[in-house]
Amino acid sequence: MVYLALLLCFVASIIITPLVKKFAIKIGATDKPNYRKVHQKVMPRLGGLAIYISFLIGWVFLRPNDDLTNITIPLLIGGFIIIITGFFDDLFELSAKIKFMAQIVAAGVVVIGGVQVDYINLPFGGELHFGILAIPLTILWVVGITNAINLIDGLDGLAAGVSSIALITISGMAILKGDLFVMSMALILLGSTLGFLFYNFHPAKIFMGDTGALFLGYMIAVLSLMGFKNITMISLIVPVIILGVPISDTFFAIIRRIKHKKPLSAPDKSHLHHCLLEVGFSHRQTVLLIYAMAACCGLSAFIFSMATSWGAIFMGIILLLAVEVIVEKIGLIGKEYQPLLRFINAKNDQMKDR
Numbered sequence: 001m002v003y004l005a006l007l008l009c010f011v012a013s014i015i016i017t018p019l020v021k022k023f024a025i026k027i028g029a030t031d032k033p034n035y036r037k038v039h040q041k042v043m044p045r046l047g048g049l050a051i052y053i054s055f056l057i058g059w060v061f062l063r064p065n066d067d068l069t070n071i072t073i074p075l076l077i078g079g080f081i082i083i084i085t086g087f088f089d090d091l092f093e094l095s096a097k098i099k100f101m102a103q104i105v106a107a108g109v110v111v112i113g114g115v116q117v118d119y120i121n122l123p124f125g126g127e128l129h130f131g132i133l134a135i136p137l138t139i140l141w142v143v144g145i146t147n148a149i150n151l152i153d154g155l156d157g158l159a160a161g162v163s164s165i166a167l168i169t170i171s172g173m174a175i176l177k178g179d180l181f182v183m184s185m186a187l188i189l190l191g192s193t194l195g196f197l198f199y200n201f202h203p204a205k206i207f208m209g210d211t212g213a214l215f216l217g218y219m220i221a222v223l224s225l226m227g228f229k230n231i232t233m234i235s236l237i238v239p240v241i242i243l244g245v246p247i248s249d250t251f252f253a254i255i256r257r258i259k260h261k262k263p264l265s266a267p268d269k270s271h272l273h274h275c276l277l278e279v280g281f282s283h284r285q286t287v288l289l290i291y292a293m294a295a296c297c298g299l300s301a302f303i304f305s306m307a308t309s310w311g312a313i314f315m316g317i318i319l320l321l322a323v324e325v326i327v328e329k330i331g332l333i334g335k336e337y338q339p340l341l342r343f344i345n346a347k348n349d350q351m352k353d354r
Contacts, residue, residue, distance in 0.1 A: 001062065002184050006191035009058035013195025017050040021199070021206045029090045031207055045090045047200060048212020051192045052083050058188030066181045074113025075185075075222060078106035082146070082218045086211030100143070103214070107142035110222050111135055117225065142221040148246035149217030151253060155273045156204035158287050160197040162245055162294045163216040164190055169242045169298035170224055173305065182226050189219055202284045217246075237316065238305050244297035245272070245290060248323055252332045259333065275330040 024030065024044035031043045059076075066072045085102040088094055116134045130137055153159035167190040174183035193216065199205045208216075224239035240247060249272045256270060257263065276286040300319060304312050321340075328338045 002187055005058045005062040005184070006187045008061055009054045009188045009191030010195040012057045013050055013054035013192045014198055016053055017047060017196055017199045017206060020046055020050040020053075023049075024090075024206070027091065029209070031209070043204065043207050045207040045209030046087065046211050047196055047206040047208040048083070048086055048090075048210070048215050051189075051196050051208065051212050052079070052215055054192035054195060055189050058191060059185075062184055062188060064181050064184035064188075071110065071113050071115060071181075071226065074110045074115075075219075078109040078222070079215060079218060081106040081109065082214050083211060086209060086214045089214075090209035090211050099210070099214075103143045103146050103218075104139060106218060107139040107146075110142065111138050115222060115225055117141075138225065141225060142218065144250070145221035145224070145243060145246070146214055146217035148243065148250040149220065150210060150213040151250050151271060152246050152273065152290075153208065153213040154271055155202070155283060155287050157197055157201035158273060158290060159213050159216065160193050160200050160208060161287065161291050163220060164193050164197065165291065165294040165298055166220050166224075166242055167193065169301055170220070170239075172298075173238065173242075173301065176305075179226070182223050185219075186223050189216075189223075202287060237312075238301045241297055241301040241304055241319065244300075244319070244323070245294045248272075248327075249332075252327060256333050270332070272330075272332060275332050279330055 021044050024046035029044065029046040031045045064072070081102055085094070085099055085106075089099060116138045118130060118134050149159055149163060152162060167186045171183045171186035171190065174180075174186060196208065196212070200208060220243065224242060253271060273286050273290060276289060277283070281289060300315070304315055307315060324340050327333060328341045331337070
């Protein structure tokens with residue numbers, strides 16, 4: 001039944017996306033080229049509306065059972081707030097402050113609905129209770145991931161593909177944990193996203209816009225949190241690994257802006273996909289390379305979740321070192337930032353001198 005719903009969402013998205021494209025052009029919801037953007041012609045956006053409608057069709061068909069959580073209504077209300085925000089942003093380009101406030105409200109809705117990280121079990125014994133910080137930490141996670149997916153939406157098919165890989169991983173982890181609700185919601189969202197990706201992969205015929213990027217980010221943030229709350233610290237890191245690509249891109253964008261004394265909301269052309277394009281990869285190669293990175297993160301999350309505490313710590317260190325090398329190689333913070341590479345080169349020079 002779940003896989004039938006996935007197929008239904010996929011087909012619905014393929015049928016609805018061209019209709020949304022015509023609607024976007026008719027109302028003027030288009031994306032015009034500028035110095036920061038890669039595309040060279042006016043493109044219809046609002047494609048996220050097709051993902052959202054297809055998702056709702058799948059939800060009505062499947063009606064996933066959430067008797068243990070009662071989170072469906074708050075999740076749908078929060079998602080609707082995000083969709084409305086994205087719709088008006090795609091149409092009128094809302095200010096960052098308005099979008100941020102809407103995201104906080106949407107996150108607050110699911111927090112009130114019961115999605116919170118109240119405590120975690122520490123790796124070597126004991127518990128860490130967050131107390132009153134549980135609410136702001138949960139809201140921070142939801143808003144942060146929502147914006148992380150939005151920030152990587154810079155190339156044809158990039159956000160849709162990375163989100164699809166994250167949803168495959170989340171649904172797989174949910175199957176292992178026996179969480180049928182999270183699995184079902186992730187799979188119907190996956191079907192809707194893959195159907196849209198049929199039109200969005202390079203060369204794209206339509207963009208998802210903030211309507212899609214914010215909605216996907218919001219849903220992924222909540223679903224990933226639902227599957228891993230109130231458990232071990234090691235397991236709580238799993239959703240961070242699953243979303244390693246958008247999280248690391250957002251993290252280093254913040255570092256980059258602090259370093260150059262720019263506002264955190266200031267746009268730039270130094271994100272992961274921009275850096276890979278500058279290194280010499282083509283549009284399609286860059287997207288496929290980031291897909292591969294996201295898939296590696298998904299696979300690592302599975303391995304990480306089954307490792308012992310010491311094994312997970314060791315693997316975490318390896319992942320962090322790998323990320324640092326990639327960041328320095330492509331200049332994600334800046335071309336002059338290469339502390340680890342300089343250290344490695346210095347050690348190699350010392351070995352040669354002996």
